[in-house]
Amino acid sequence: MIKSDKIDTYRSARLSVAPMMEWTDRHCRYFHRLLSQEALLYTEMVTAPALVRGQALHLLEYNAEEHPVALQLGGSDPQELGLAAQLGGEAGYDEINLNCGCPSDRVQSGAFGAVLMQSPDLVADCIAEMRAKVAVEVTVKCRIGVDEQEPREILPVFLEKIRAAGCQRVTIHARKAWLKGLSPKENRDIPPLDYDLVHEMKRAFCDMHISINGGLDTLDAAIAHLEQGLDGVMVGRAAYHQPTDILAAADVRVFGTGALRDPCEVVLQMLPYIEAQMGQGARLHQITRHMLGLFAGRPGARAWRRMLSEGASRPGSGPELVLEAMQQVQNPRIAV
Incomplete structure (x- = not known):
């Protein structure tokens, strides 16, 4: 570290x-x-x-x-x-x-x-x-x-x-x-x-x-x-x-660097992390509880939150649940 x-x-x-x-x-x-x-x-x-x-x-x-x-x-x-x-x-x-x-x-x-x-x-x-x-x-x-x-x-x-x-x-x-x-x-x-x-x-x-x-x-x-x-x-x-x-x-x-981040891309980038952490004993809801607000104010946000809130604690839930929840979301371009 x-x-x-x-x-x-x-x-x-x-x-x-x-x-x-x-x-x-x-x-x-x-x-x-x-x-x-x-x-x-x-x-x-x-x-x-x-x-x-x-x-x-x-x-x-x-x-x-x-x-x-x-x-x-x-x-x-x-x-x-x-x-x-x-x-x-x-x-x-x-x-x-x-x-x-x-x-x-x-x-x-x-x-x-x-x-x-x-x-x-x-x-x-x-x-x-x-x-x-x-x-x-x-x-x-x-x-x-x-x-x-x-x-x-x-x-x-x-x-x-x-x-x-x-x-x-x-x-x-x-x-x-x-x-x-x-x-x-x-x-x-x-x-x-x-x-x-x-x-x-x-x-x-x-x-x-x-x-x-x-x-x-x-x-x-x-x-x-x-x-x-x-x-x-x-x-x-x-x-x-x-x-x-x-x-x-x-x-x-704020910093004058980089580019706008697409929340759907962020979800995809989280999947390997979720898989690795679950392989070390973490439970899905311990990670996805922090992601519930990712699509706040956007179409499909309620379905995203509901699927993760209800499903992430169920035995056997894994990264595929996150992908399924993301499919409920429409992702308009973030305004600068």
Whole structure:
């Protein structure tokens, strides 16, 4: 899995797919890579204790085709995060990212995720220790603040601290996280978005690479933020539920390379992967669940989803089911 060539993650981060628990696993990332050769992909969050204390090194497995790919770590102990980052570096990841944005109860109980917005000095210590252990970029994903914090006061302090520790790339989810009173799902929708603040931070920290995240559901919306001066855009749920809309034209429109990707061609390219993975013990639905939104908004999309949802878990189902489902889809040309 060790890569031979250094990848320019600053460039790749112009468009990235957010780390999403139970969604952006290795099957999902392989699928997304077929839609975009350029976008930066992230793992689900992996906790430092799981790697260092639990020796769950299988969580670091990925396919070489996924590059550029970043490992997101969760934790709050600098030494433990340093060791986890080292393991990620040895596995060949192109970037190590520290989660300072997840608001789930489990993350809070472990004193990491969004709760770290309250401890910028600790975050700086974590970054310094991680950077000492790896040669690749160490980055941060954060919120604009939590609970009663005033984002315009806390966020500049947070950015100053992590920059001083050597972090030059940060992705800012443009919402507060309410650690008490809102569920993780509600924290993705209810706190109001403050895109203007993220743009203000870019002007104030012009030497940092700043990406924006939160509420972006079209490629046009992502490109608009790039045109307004941000360095990158991270798309989450829209990239998962409508992957063709976000990723199929991304190489052309965001990176100026490649060509439009035909979702039917992507299905055909997935078939050898599906066969190989099933030969290693994977079950069809573990892979195809990530492909359900491939034809979203197109004629036949409902039949595609239904056939895969109902059939992929049945004993004996294999790549032929995916081909049969694709036959239900009409595939108009993707508009640029």
